[in-house]
Structure formats: C-alpha cells, structure tokens
Amino acid sequence: MSEYRKWCLILCVLGGANCCVSTMPNSYDTIVVGLGSAGVTAASTLAKAGRRVLGLEAQDRIGGRVKTVPFGDGVVEVGAEWIHGTVGSRVYQTAIKNNVTVLPQDLSFQVFMSDGTVGNKELVNELIEYCLQVVEHPPEKPEALGTFITRKFMAYINEKHPKLLDDKDFITEFLEMMNLFINNYEASNDWNDVSAQTNYEELGGHQHTSWHRHGYKTFFDLLLNTYNNGPGLPTLDIKLNKEVTLIKWPKNSTGNVQVICKDGEAYTANNVIVTVSLGVLKERHSHLFLPSLPQEKITIIQKMSIGVMDKVILNFEKQWLPNGTFFGFIWKGEDKKKLSKDDYWTTRIFGVSTPMGSRTALTFWTSGDVGKMVETLPEDVVKRKTMELLRKFMGKNMTIPEPTDMIRSTWFSNPFTRGSYTYDNLLVHDYPNARATLGEPLVDSTGVPKVLFAGEATDLTHFSTVHGASDSGYREAMRLLPSSKI
Numbered sequence: 432m433s434e435y436r437k438w439c440l441i442l443c444v445l446g447g448a449n450c451c452v453s454t455m456p457n458s459y460d461t462i463v464v465g466l467g468s469a470g471v472t473a474a475s476t477l478a479k480a481g482r483r484v485l486g487l488e489a490q491d492r493i494g495g496r497v498k499t500v501p502f503g504d505g506v507v508e509v510g511a512e513w514i515h516g517t518v519g520s521r522v523y524q525t526a527i528k529n530n531v532t533v534l535p536q537d538l539s540f541q542v543f544m545s546d547g548t549v550g551n552k553e554l555v556n557e558l559i560e561y562c563l564q565v566v567e568h569p570p571e572k573p574e575a576l577g578t579f580i581t582r583k584f585m586a587y588i589n590e591k592h593p594k595l596l597d598d599k600d601f602i603t604e605f606l607e608m609m610n611l612f613i614n615n616y617e618a619s620n621d622w623n624d625v626s627a628q629t630n631y632e633e634l635g636g637h638q639h640t641s642w643h644r645h646g647y648k649t650f651f652d653l654l655l656n657t658y659n660n661g662p663g664l665p666t667l668d669i670k671l672n673k674e675v676t677l678i679k680w681p682k683n684s685t686g687n688v689q690v691i692c693k694d695g696e697a698y699t700a701n702n703v704i705v706t707v708s709l710g711v712l713k714e715r716h717s718h719l720f721l722p723s724l725p726q727e728k729i730t731i732i733q734k735m736s737i738g739v740m741d742k743v744i745l746n747f748e749k750q751w752l753p754n755g756t757f758f759g760f761i762w763k764g765e766d767k768k769k770l771s772k773d774d775y776w777t778t779r780i781f782g783v784s785t786p787m788g789s790r791t792a793l794t795f796w797t798s799g800d801v802g803k804m805v806e807t808l809p810e811d812v813v814k815r816k817t818m819e820l821l822r823k824f825m826g827k828n829m830t831i832p833e834p835t836d837m838i839r840s841t842w843f844s845n846p847f848t849r850g851s852y853t854y855d856n857l858l859v860h861d862y863p864n865a866r867a868t869l870g871e872p873l874v875d876s877t878g879v880p881k882v883l884f885a886g887e888a889t890d891l892t893h894f895s896t897v898h899g900a901s902d903s904g905y906r907e908a909m910r911l912l913p914s915s916k917i
C-alpha cells in the first residue's frame with residue numbers, strides 16, 4: 432500500500448474525511464517534476480499543507496545539483512558546497528531549527544605560484560577581496576564584468592599600491608587568476624561573458640557555511656521529514672528514476688494536467704510544478720510541453736545562460752593538508768608558455784581546497800569550456816595531470832602522496848542538469864525581466880495556473896544558489912495555497 436493510501440485509510444477510518452472517495456489512482460493535487468532544492472521545497476510545503484503531491488525525479492536520488500557522496504574518511508560535495516549567507520536563508524534556517532550544526536569556513540587563500548614559491552598571501556587576499564566587493568556596486572552603464580573589475584582594480588592599485596604598477600607581469604597574472612575565480616563563482620567561461628549589472632543579491636551573514644560531515648543532502652532529509660529515519664510526509668509520494676517526457680496542459684480549455692514518463696506511466700493532477708534546470712529546458716522544451724511554450728518564454732530560455740563549474744576530487748590514504756583550507760594557484764606567464772597545448776586546461780584550474788566533510792580529500796576547481804572538456808577526458812589523464820599540477824605548485828617543500836581514488840562532477844554531460852547554474856550574461860540589459868518571464872505560470876482558459884515553474888534560474892535575486900532555488904519552490908507552492916494554509 433502506498434504511503435498516501437495508508438494515510439487515506441486512516442483518515443477514512445477516523446471518519447468524515449471524503450479524501451479517498453475522490454481519489455483515482457495516479458491522480459494528485461500537484462505533480463512536482465524534479466526533486467532538487469526547488470522541487471523538494473515545493474513538494475514538502477504543499478504536502479505539509481495537506482495537499483496530495485507526487486514528486487517525479489529522473490535520477491536515482493533526491494538532491495539534483497546538491498550531491499553529497501561518501502568519499503575518503505567522510506563525505507564530499509560534488510555539487511553545492513556552502514550556504515551562501517545566513518540572514519533570511521531558508522537553507523540555514525532549516526539547519527538551525529532542527530539543531531543541525533553547520534560550520535563557517537574561512538575561504539581566504541594560501542597562495543602558491545607556478546614556480547613552486549609561496550605567493551604574497553596578504554596582498555593577494557586583499558586584492559581578491561577588493562575585486563569581490565567592487566562587484567556589489569555595479570556600474571551605471573552596461574559593462575562586462577571583467578572590464579569593470581579591471582578598471583576598478585587598476586584605480587585601486589594606483590591609489591593603494593602604486594609600486595605594483597611597475598610589476599606588469601604580476602598584474603596580468605593576478606587578473607588571469609581573478610578571471611578564473613570569477614568563472615568559478617559565475618560558472619562562466621570568461622568574466623567578460625558576465626554582466627557587471629547583475630541583479631544578484633548576497634544574503635547577509637557568513638558567505639561560506641558548510642554542512643561538513645552531515646553533508647548538504649541533510650537539507651532534503653530535514654524538509655522531507657526523513658532525517659534520523661523520520662517517517663516522511665504522509666501525502667507525498669516520491670518516485671525516483673522517473674524521467675518526465677511530456678507535460679500536457681489545458682491551454683484553450685480547463686481541466687487536469689497530464690504528465691507522461693519515459694517508461695509510459697501517466698499521472699494526472701490539478702497542476703504541475705516544473706523545476707528542471709535552464710539547461711534541460713534549453714534542450715527539451717520543444718518536446719516537453721503540449722501545447723508548446725509561449726514564444727516569449729522560449730525566447731528567454733534561449734537568451735539566458737547556464738554555465739559550467741566542475742570539481743575533480745582526489746582522495747589520499749591519510750590527511751596531509753589542514754581541512755577546510757583553500758589554496759589559490761597563480762600562473763607565471765613564462766611557466767604557462769612552457770606548457771604543451773594538451774596541458775593548457777590545467778592552467779584553468781584556479782586552485783584546490785580541502786573539504787570540511789572529509790579530511791583525506793582534495794578538490795580541484797574548474798569551470799567553463801575547460802570544465803566541459805575535463806568531464807570527457809579519460810580518468811587516468813585527469814588524475815595524472817592534476818597531480819602534476821599539484822606538485823608544480825605545492826610540491827617544493829612537501830612530499831605529496833599518490834591519490835587512492837578520484838571522483839569528478841559531470842554537470843554538463845548529465846542530461847538532467849546540462850550545466851551547473853545560471854549567470855546574468857550581457858543580454859540582461861535587453862531582457863531585464865528574463866527571470867520573471869521564465870518563472871511565469873502557464874494558465875488555462877480561465878486564467879488558473881496549470882504549469883508552474885520554479886528552480887534556481889527563476890529567482891530574481893538569488894539565482895545560482897541552493898537558497899534561491901528553495902525560495903523559488905516555496906514561491907510556487909504558495910501560489911497554489913490559500914494564504915490561510917501557510
């Protein structure tokens with residue numbers, strides 16, 4: 432018996448409830464497509480308000496772009512790693528309310544140079560900090576982010592460190608590293624693909640709070656009431672390995688929505704919330720909806736950008752670096768020139784970090800086109816080249832052991848993500864309402880929302896994050912609930 436039927440039976444036995452009478456098999460109030468941060472928040476919010484909800488997830492696990500896996504002597508995050516800001520964060524609040532300890536992580540850099548020397552940590556961190564805070568005060572006219580940061584940076588150097596102006600090589604090398612840094616933040620291929628005039632807003636509080644040994648996946652267990660073997664939510668059915676291939680919705684008419692899966696199963700509901708990534712929408716929108724999406728939404732899906740940020744994670748027999756530490760790599764121009772073309776991609780790894788959840792693991796950070804390429808390289812090549820890189824930068828004073836194990840993310844190759852997260856590209860000026868348009872529901876002939884859209888990309892100010900995705904799921908759940916049910 433399904434959880435739902437069990438619950439119905441109990442309600443009916445208790446008397447009065449007519450819930451079971453109206454129930455057809457495979458029929459729900461709401462179907463949620465995709466069980467990442469947006470989908471799980473939407474589904475759990477509706478289920479807690481008593482709605483009969485079906486969650487359909489194509490992959491064999493809940494979490495989407497949050498992916499905690501056992502690795503080394505603990506767990507590592509193949510996807511999202513930190514809670515970015517705490518004030519008003521649904522993610523942070525969920526942890527705190529449930530007494531789950533989350534830990535702030537210091538993300539300042541230890542700096543290593545490509546000739547194996549130690550870089551000027553104080554100076555580099557000061558300059559990075561400056562560049563990052565400049566981003567929060569966008570220019571008045573449209574400008575590419577790299578151009579904007581470089582302009583501000585040069586003025587700052589001029590004023591604060593005029594002697595550095597003589598060291599042209601350092602300035603170039605620092606800015607190249609900063610470009611990579613920004614690409615890891617934005618999932619962009621180049622910082623000049625990103626607009627300086629983004630609508631992104633940072634939440635207050637610490638920017639890098641870690642779920643450490645609990646793993647980010649705990650967020651979903653807490654929402655779904657499955658933490659510590661909790662019983663789940665009685666009116667929520669979850670089906671994994673259920674790829675949705677068609678959503679039929681009433682456009683000129685009224686009635687139910689029908690959702691059809693790859694295995695042929697069909698489910699009906701009053702409405703459906705679609706939470707698949709922008710990458711998946713780009714690839715599938717023309718087959719996924721019947722009738723197809725309005726042209727306005729299609730244009731936005733085509734114009735917006737989702738980029739790539741990927742991790743390569745090595746494990747070692749023993750811990751040999753302090754946990755929770757970031758090591759930034761700065762390439763010297765002459766060292767870069769010595770590299771063969773085949774090894775160019777290693778210059779686009781901007782550093783390594785030791786995760787908070789596993790003391791023996793080490794994460795390499797990459798992004799953009801190189802990230803996509805690394806997803807497809809043979810495993811032994813990735814392992815060998817990342818180790819060469821590590822020894823080049825950090826091997827002078829340290830004997831670096833051989834890794835025992837490797838995992839890497841494949842956020843672009845994965846057909847159910849097709850990218851890591853969205854950023855505001857240079858078209859943001861021409862399509863200022865893009866994210867709102869993407870999130871607009873499709874309504875039936877009487878104006879009732881039938882197909883609703885949530886997900887990271889639809890959040891106006893907190894896109895590209897787990898908390899933004901969660902907020903978007905909550906937003907769409909609330910669209911379906913009378914305010915008395917909050």
Ligand SMILES: Cc1cc2nc3c(=O)[nH]c(=O)nc-3n(C[C@H](O)[C@H](O)[C@H](O)COP(=O)(O)OP(=O)(O)OC[C@H]3O[C@@H](n4cnc5c(N)ncnc54)[C@H](O)[C@@H]3O)c2cc1C
Nearest residue numbers: 465467468469489495496511512513675886887896897900
């Ligand atoms: C490497 C990496 C690092 C990141 N680091 C951070 C970080 O430190 N902090 C932070 O806040 N954010 C970070 N993010 C971003 C964050 O992970 C995402 O913004 C957020 O998790 C997106 O949630 P979502 O619900 O919008 O989408 P998703 O998590 O992608 O959920 C959508 C779900 O839909 C499913 N799906 C797709 N197609 C179908 C289909 N046809 N049928 C059924 N199901 C389908 C997918 O499998 C997926 O589970 C990171 C992301 C990546 C990739």
Ligand SMILES: *[C@@H]1O[C@H](CO)[C@@H](O)[C@H](O)[C@H]1NC(C)=O
Nearest residue numbers: 525526527528529530531653
């Ligand atoms: C969290 O801890 C407080 C204080 O110990 C307690 O009152 C509360 O019930 C706990 N909450 C949960 C969800 O465990």
Ligand SMILES: *[C@@H]1O[C@H](CO)[C@@H](O)[C@H](O)[C@H]1NC(C)=O
Nearest residue numbers: 547548549824825827828829
């Ligand atoms: C190596 O060790 C020496 C002596 O402790 C120190 O001066 C130097 O900065 C170290 N170099 C690196 C690359 O760690």
Ligand SMILES: *[C@@H]1O[C@H](CO)[C@@H](O)[C@H](O)[C@H]1NC(C)=O
Nearest residue numbers: 681682683684721722723876
């Ligand atoms: C829906 O309505 C529009 C105009 O109101 C009409 O052109 C179209 O043919 C209708 N489509 C269907 C499937 O009925």
Ligand SMILES: *[C@@H]1O[C@H](CO)[C@@H](O)[C@H](O)[C@H]1NC(C)=O
Nearest residue numbers: 534536753754755756787790
């Ligand atoms: C490293 O791990 C230990 C034990 O897991 C923990 O107590 C400590 O706070 C961690 N240090 C950092 C910097 O994260």
